[in-house]
Amino acid sequence: MKKTGLRLLALLVVISFVMVQAGCGGGEKKPAAADFKFKDEYKLTMNVTPQTMWGQGATKFAELAKEYTKGKVNIKVYPNAMLTGGDQMRQVEMVQNGSIDFMVNSTINIAPTVPEFDVWGLPFLFPSYKAVDAAMASPAANDLFKTLEKRNMIGLAWGENGFREVTNNKKPIKSPDDMKGLKMRVVTPMYIDIMRALGANAVSMNWGEVFTSLQQGVIDGQENPIAGIIIPNRVYEVQKHLTNWHYSYDALAVVANKKTFDSFPPEIRDQLKKAAVDAMKWEVAESRKALDQGIVLLKEKGMTVTDLTPDELAKFRELTKPVYDKYAPKVGPQVVKSFEDAVAKAK
Numbered sequence: 001m002k003k004t005g006l007r008l009l010a011l012l013v014v015i016s017f018v019m020v021q022a023g024c025g026g027g028e029k030k031p032a033a034a035d036f037k038f039k040d041e042y043k044l045t046m047n048v049t050p051q052t053m054w055g056q057g058a059t060k061f062a063e064l065a066k067e068y069t070k071g072k073v074n075i076k077v078y079p080n081a082m083l084t085g086g087d088q089m090r091q092v093e094m095v096q097n098g099s100i101d102f103m104v105n106s107t108i109n110i111a112p113t114v115p116e117f118d119v120w121g122l123p124f125l126f127p128s129y130k131a132v133d134a135a136m137a138s139p140a141a142n143d144l145f146k147t148l149e150k151r152n153m154i155g156l157a158w159g160e161n162g163f164r165e166v167t168n169n170k171k172p173i174k175s176p177d178d179m180k181g182l183k184m185r186v187v188t189p190m191y192i193d194i195m196r197a198l199g200a201n202a203v204s205m206n207w208g209e210v211f212t213s214l215q216q217g218v219i220d221g222q223e224n225p226i227a228g229i230i231i232p233n234r235v236y237e238v239q240k241h242l243t244n245w246h247y248s249y250d251a252l253a254v255v256a257n258k259k260t261f262d263s264f265p266p267e268i269r270d271q272l273k274k275a276a277v278d279a280m281k282w283e284v285a286e287s288r289k290a291l292d293q294g295i296v297l298l299k300e301k302g303m304t305v306t307d308l309t310p311d312e313l314a315k316f317r318e319l320t321k322p323v324y325d326k327y328a329p330k331v332g333p334q335v336v337k338s339f340e341d342a343v344a345k346a347k
Contacts, residue, residue: 033265044102047081047088052232057159057283058104064275096152098257107251116147119331120251123320134346140338152258156276159252160284161228167239168221172306185222193323214238227290236301243306
């Protein structure tokens with residue numbers, strides 16, 4: 001009986017030790033999804049309309065997030081930079097400080113806060129969508145997301161706004177000389193420098209003001225992706241000429257506030273990551289499908305569409321090379337090299 005009693009006592013001691021370790025040891029355990037207190041609404045900002053491919057991608061992310069988390073995470077999409085009073089550049093700041101939970105944003109708008117993101121837009125870095133896809137699937141793109149974490153943000157997935165093409169009301173653009181003196185709307189300093197290198201007058205302007213400014217002749221032209229922005233925003237109603245020059249690529253990023261995202265139980269984080277990846281895969285596929293149809297539509301709407309030859313493109317590339325060289329060090333030499341290597345492998 002004594003041996004049996006001692007064995008029982010030893011067993012109770014072991015069980016007590018394990019329970020103490022589970023409750024107190026190894027750091028604080030996050031609550032399971034069943035016990036976690038979810039907010040009624042998580043805010044997502046974007047600076048475009050829901051009709052754009054960009055906007056549709058954000059809506060798809062919200063839908064999949066609700067589906068994959070079985071209704072636990074309810075993301076509401078706020079278009080047209082509504083949460084920042086129409087200021088598209090403040091969205092990053094508000095996701096950083098936690099005022100907004102998520103954003104689906106262009107890397108152009110993120111780059112002023114995270115300079116490494118300007119790598120996507122470097123002039124003539126990407127010769128084709130094949131090169132873009134190679135870079136997006138490479139470790140270089142994943143490393144780029146890591147730069148967000150020290151700025152209190154988490155990158156969840158890459159999407160696509162597309163190659164940025166130039167439109168204007170004055171004349172077909174076939175050479176840099178055709179751009180001299182044109183008042184061209186752009187957003188960030190790198191694009192201002194690109195336009196100036198080509199002899200155009202760069203005008204920085206929020207997207208919400210562009211259509212009216214084109215209509216009233218305040219500006220002569222703008223540059224944006226065809227399927228992503230030009231067609232859904234009916235830019236063809238206020239522009240006569242478009243030139244396909246693929247001079248700069250515009251990626252999208254699904255980004256979360258780090259504190260908000262890290263607070264979720266692990267299974268919810270996994271589900272949100274999957275929702276973002278699946279939504280952006282869908283968005284990229286739809287954007288590519290809409291591109292060819294879009295060229296046909298623009299011609300039907302009366303726009304002159306100009307395709308440049310390799311020799312014609314070379315002149316633009318030569319004049320914008322100093323801009324590439326100026327921003328590469330700001331982006332970071334290793335970041336640029338990683339992307340250049342990914343592009344080289346795709347050729």
